[in-house]
Amino acid sequence: MATRAQLSQERSRQRREELLSAAIELFAEGGSRAVTHRAVAKRAGLPPATTTYYFESIDDLLREALADHITSWRNELDLLSGMDQLPRMGGRITDATQVIATVWAARPPEVAALELSIFLAATRDAALRESAREALVGFEELASRWLGLLGIPDADRLAPALLAVIAGTALRRQTGQYSEDDEARLMSEAIRDLVGAHLLGREKVDEIIADTTGAETD
Amino acid sequence: MATRAQLSQERSRQRREELLSAAIELFAEGGSRAVTHRAVAKRAGLPPATTTYYFESIDDLLREALADHITSWRNELDLLSGMDQLPRMGGRITDATQVIATVWAARPPEVAALELSIFLAATRDAALRESAREALVGFEELASRWLGLLGIPDADRLAPALLAVIAGTALRRQTGQYSEDDEARLMSEAIRDLVGAHLLGREKVDEIIADTTGAETD
């Protein structure tokens, strides 16, 4: 039997993950400067040499930790996607924005900051950028599916704007300029406006804009 | 006269700024890990000890460099604000989004990445967070003023959503998922939708949403 071997491998894998987890924690707390061999090992409660044993270099460690977090993040979202809990809301979009706002509020600012940081760190690393792109695609697909379930046509075209609003709000939230309630409300209203204009159609929207502003200045 | 002394002080101030500028460059290129005493001094073409002479610690140096960049960024925006070039567009909002998209395209992704990074770095630093908040307020005021010049009522309420879309698009752009043209188009369309819905008013938007989705599922 390879039971023992498997168990050993399993333990090894788990140690590796603990290191990655510790690295993410340190990164979230103090940025990339805080992620050092010794700090990671200490945080994970493992001997200092462990990090060099499991990873080629400290850069590899950080890279893998960030990529790992992106992946788990996507998995989390895929789980939500599989649940298809949205139809239970009765198909009312106003309620849907409420759902989004609730999910949003449940995600603490520190976590949001971490995820935004990872997306940005991906800027300077080709491999990470690929992961970030995959995650983005996943989010857009998820948003698109949810919007579709609500009976919104051309959901694909609306999804990117929706995500942009969510991401932008996440970023602004980091400044603490608005209260948590205000942030949720601002996002909810922005989404509602985007959905409304989308449903109305581009021609109608252009008409409204022309009527309002064109008339005043022409 | 204190001419000589003033000149000396001026030179000193300039050296300081060169260090800050070098620090920003290094931060943009390699993140906070790349910002070290020696690296900064070398980049600025100054002796190594200069950094310790002008700054309490390396953290202070980085902090001040980021805050400095935020400030100059705001000044740049204030300049745009003072120009009030928007009315020349004839007050057409569709053209205005074009202007925004153009300005946007002119700002290279690397610079956008830097500014996003600074905003995020502010998360972990109280002093920086204050600077970031001031910048945010400045941007919202600017957006609000421009919207007002276009004859849009309640511009204050629209500005945050507009900025969220811009910031969110900036973030997504970092992944390289869409082409630059597509990004500009996506942002332009999202802004147009936001403006249109805003002009239409909340009640009307809610009606549209209720008509479209409520009917299908009720």
Added chain:
DNA sequence: ACCAAAGCAGTACGAATGTCCAACTAGCGT
């Protein structure tokens, strides 16, 4: 029970880092 191999950890070492300090320079008042 024994051995080969892989997992693992203690330790060491060169390089880089943050910080400090003593000396050197230049401008300024007297």
Added chain:
DNA sequence: ACGCTAGTTGGACATTCGTACTGCTTTGGT
């Protein structure tokens, strides 16, 4: 002319870092 103050700098120091090396322990096959 001459010190005096502020600006400036080269170099040194302890610390921390990344990494490699050398054994030790555990495991799996026989």
